[in-house]
Amino acid sequence: MDKPQEINGFQVFVVEDEHEGGKVAFELVQAAYAQGAQVFGLATGSTPETLYEELKASNLDFSDRVSVNLDEYVGLSGDHPQSYRYFMEEKLFNEKPFKQNFVPNGLADEEAEIQRYNQVLQDYPIDLQILGIGTNAHIAFNEPGTSFEAKTHKVKLTEATIEANKRFFDAEEDVPRYAYSMGIASILEADQIILLAYGPKKAQAIRDMIHADKTEQIPATALQDHANVTVVVDQAAAEKLVV
Numbered sequence: 001m002d003k004p005q006e007i008n009g010f011q012v013f014v015v016e017d018e019h020e021g022g023k024v025a026f027e028l029v030q031a032a033y034a035q036g037a038q039v040f041g042l043a044t045g046s047t048p049e050t051l052y053e054e055l056k057a058s059n060l061d062f063s064d065r066v067s068v069n070l071d072e073y074v075g076l077s078g079d080h081p082q083s084y085r086y087f088m089e090e091k092l093f094n095e096k097p098f099k100q101n102f103v104p105n106g107l108a109d110e111e112a113e114i115q116r117y118n119q120v121l122q123d124y125p126i127d128l129q130i131l132g133i134g135t136n137a138h139i140a141f142n143e144p145g146t147s148f149e150a151k152t153h154k155v156k157l158t159e160a161t162i163e164a165n166k167r168f169f170d171a172e173e174d175v176p177r178y179a180y181s182m183g184i185a186s187i188l189e190a191d192q193i194i195l196l197a198y199g200p201k202k203a204q205a206i207r208d209m210i211h212a213d214k215t216e217q218i219p220a221t222a223l224q225d226h227a228n229v230t231v232v233v234d235q236a237a238a239e240k241l242v243v
């Protein structure tokens, strides 16, 4: 694995494509695992899929480790094919069992669920967090304007996010309008963060995350305050970086 370049405090790997990105991310996960990481913060979306393929193909044993997922659509049960719980089971957990998998419960009462998930995060502090990024630089479901102080919260999804995610649903009306999401403050508590992004649609978000002034209008700029963020991007997503 080549060395990353340091750009404004971020360690950046520029890879050929998402397959190489999955391999690089896997090596980073493997290193954290070997150093004793117990709690893995996981993400949904198409971006981490190649990493999950690598994890499934590996002989790393997670049966004594815990995962904590970032977010879930409000109103979908865990066995709904578009729920994030279902996605994680299909893409990773069924083949690579963990001791426990935490995902917010999209059907639970709002206040109780927020409290429960914040307790999960307190009981299982995240050693390594995997992140994707939205085209508007959201992380998890923290949309532009979300306070950087937020812990788990209920989010109203923006039109941009609904538009980006509608490809997974039969019709745009079927896309849930709300989600439960770990907040930015919770994400920043992870010891180590790996953010993955591929394709030209992510180039502006990646540039803003690294080069823009920190602002709640660009959620990923919060990561500028974290001391250990590795970014794995393909050339298209890296195109607007200033190096």
Ligand SMILES: N[C@@H]1[C@@H](O)[C@H](O)[C@@H](COP(=O)(O)O)O[C@@H]1O
Pocket (backbone or CB within 6 Å): 043, 044, 045, 046, 047, 048, 070, 071, 131, 132, 133, 134, 135, 139, 140, 141, 161
């Ligand atoms: N809540 C998820 C995010 O965690 C993810 O990073 C983003 C990008 O998804 P994709 O990787 O499919 O581009 O989509 C959703 O909004």
